[in-house]
Amino acid sequence: MTEEAPETTAPSRDVCKWAMLCHLSALTGLLGNGLGFLIGPLVVWLFKKEDDPFIDDQGKEAVNFQITMFIALAISALLMLVLIGFVLMIVVGIMMVVFPIIGALKANQGERYRYPVSFRFIS
16 A cells, blocks of 8 residues: 655645635535535536646545535434523534635645545545
8 A cells, every 4th residue: 555645846836725725615514505505615626636646635535524514514403402402503604614615725836635534425
C-alpha cells in the first residue's frame, strides 16, 4: 500500500479559487433552499475535479463534510424528541458555517484542509 506523495509545487491562484469555492458553496444552504449546503460543493467538485488534483481533493473533503453534517442534522432532528437534539442542532449549525469558512481560507492559501469531524464517504 503506497501513500500519495505531497505536492511540491503550490497550486495556482485559479486552482486555489476553485478549491475555495468548493468549501464556500456549502454556505448556499443558508439561503433557505433546503439541500444547498450539500448540492453546492457537489456541483463545483463534479465540474472541476478533472482540472487539478488540489480541486479534486478539496472538493471531496467539502462533500464528505456536508454528507456528515446532513447525517448529523437528521440524528439531531430525531433526538429532538428527547430535547438533546435542540442543542445538537445548534452545534451542528455552527459547525456548518464555521468549518467551511476555515476550509475556504486554507484552500485559498493553497493548503489542504481536513475537516475535524468528517467521515470519508468519497475517497
